[in-house]
Amino acid sequence: MAHDAATAPGTLEPGKGLQGFVADWSSDQRAFKKVPWGKAMMWIFLLSDTFVFASFLVSYMTVRMSTTVPWPNVSKVFSLTVAGQEVPLLLIAIMTFILISSSGTMAMAVKFGYQKDRRKTALLILATAAFGATFVGMQAFEWTKLIMEGVRPWGNPFGAAQFGSSFFMITGFHGFHVSVGVVFLLIMAAKVWRGKLDTEAPGFLTGRRGNYEMVEVMGLYWHFVDLVWVFIFAFFYLW
């Protein structure tokens, strides 16, 4: 039952839209054409991580409903007093702005990475890491402020105990993601700066050769962490 070349798998240019999708998934070797392994792996990891954060947020919503004590007034709890004025959500607005900005620098780093502009890429990754570190620092400040005011995982003076529990758990888990990201960004910046990606030097632990796709894979993770923050911001601080 031999086919001629015209009907053999993968010989036709993939079509667009649905047809292209079907063609890719019916083909051999790779389901996502031209997608490197690391990138595919990061996407699937992020899908899995999405389920982690979704479980956290759904659990937070459930305990917010199940508790019999009123929920604290978040715009009061998360306010800063500036020049005698109480400004709700001021800190969190700045934090959000910083984190979203870091997404911008990350995206630019990816762009210059593909242009093999070693200097700009490294500097932009460093800038992203600096934004991320600032975010974590401000989060530490926020935690300190709340702890000083008596908010604890097991209770707080403002209302339902679940407020403190969910707050520390969810922002802590997100802050952990940001911190891990910062560490990897610094490693990546050093790699780029030393030209390890241009020379395709093997990695220290994995032995895999470096390339600028790694910057994009790093970027995927970073944008994901930002996106998750948007949901945490909306569900925790605005609701």
Place this chain on the structure above:
Amino acid sequence: MTYVPVGHDATDYAPPAETQEPELYHPKTFIGKYIWSQDAKVIAIQYSITAIGIGVVALVLSWLMRLQLGFPNTFSFIDPSAYLQMVSMHGMIMVIYLLTALFLGGFGNYLIPLMVGARDMVFPYVNMLSYWIYLFAVLLLLASFFVPGGPTGAGWTLYPPQAILTGTPGAGWGIILMLVSLAFFIVGFTMGGLNYVVTVLQARTRGMTLLRLPLTIWGIFVATILALLAFPALFVSAIMMTLDLTLGTSFFMPGIISQGKQLDYGGGSPVLFQHLFWFFGHPEVYIVALPAFGIVSDLISVNARKNIFGYRMMVWAILAIGGLSFIVWAHHMYVSGMNPYFGFFFATTTLIIAIPTALKVYNWVLTLWRGNIRLNVPMLFAIGFIFTFIHGGLTGIFLGNVAVDLALSDTMFVVAHFHMVMAIAPVLVVMGAIYHWYPKMTGRMLDDTLGKIHFWITFLGSYAIYLPMHYLGFLGVPRRYYAMGDTYFVPESAQSLNAAITIAALVVGVAQIIFFYNLVRSYFKGEPSGGNPWEATTLEWQTPETPPTHGNFGKDLPVVYRWAYDYSVPGAEKDFIPQNEPPSPGAGGAAGSHA
């Protein structure tokens, strides 16, 4: 459509390679090759030995439980607390640390690169970490046997509030170690799981389309996706329960009076835990079942010398079961006090899942029909699986209905059901698969006679254990009870039945020694198997060396020209055609070049 997707049509053409092969790290020392190994095949064997080792611990626990149930007041060292601890650890170890790890970490690692035609997993280093983190999780779990208070006795479902309240065995150290161990297991599994999925999607050899993959790979692949999406819920609930226990948060803890004292907890939701747990727990059933489905399809097809009946439907059924498994979880919670309307929804989806499952069973039977059946040991186990799986599947339909389940919930009927469908059935497949692939792993055959003795004792013994257990369930014998006491509605004859079950369980357990003896003896003295003893078509049997060396396929990767099931093709010389054999002689070959 201008595009012709290939399923079972053989072609002389395979597209050129899209990428260059990655360099493999070839260690030179013994430690690099066999201990800190990045070779998926070595990692697979490490995973398998660890999983089977911890599984034997759980098997011994089940003997002790059965001894207590069969002969109460005989064994002074089994007190009620110890009994509950045995129940809990037996369940958790068997489901997660044995079956999940063995199917995905063991068979997944061994078979995926070989069957898709890859040199190794896509990220061998991460794959290696996966095993070591798994081993750490296992050690943490084992440690809980030696801490003050012993392991947790909360049942394998770990339901709060009781799991963490004083009075439950192991409520301090035991439960913490269990939760932390689970969290590590999930982290380790994720590292491996990402590898399995990406290897199947992105690292297949030339000509290997998704619809030319053997069903074994389809089963493992979809199960891994399920695991990657389901384990997060368990991960999160493990974190939250740890916080409830250590920091005094109240995620799962309502206001509660325990032992006459008002506790500091309040406002949490115990049902939330059940939802999270079963959002993981039900897909978990299919994480174990889907690889078994896949492997059994291949065992049956090879040994019936026939192509699998309805290959594409088999693939779609795996996908459908995988998708449906995420919307049936609350059928474990009919008696939890959730909204009764949920029961209606979840009963419906549960019954719908019977359709693709039944389709698979029909296809296995139709594959056997008029096949040229070779009744060797792997085939016996595969056919045994069909029996136990149908059996457990049918009782599942009973339990999926709210009205029936309310009466049978928490009785021995449930125990019989899930042991039939997700303990005995997958374990039969594991054993069949070991008999099937052992020659590839070692180059030697397992002993046939010992294998047959092992099969018949295990298979018939399983029925001797679990068939009477259904009946006990109908009588109303509750599960997880240390002793029945003076239960007026349970006749005294139930006790003699319990004793009979215990004897059967001990016999089946001891019979596994035959299996282990066979594994060890054949490694040194087994008959040399050659590269393809079963005359199978899939790529792992076409490797230049047996057992395959690091890199699997020698100088050139195989090129695939046909699907995995060309058995007894009319007009062909042999009754099987390997996947890497082109339809016209002389076509294809190793002429592929990098594009």
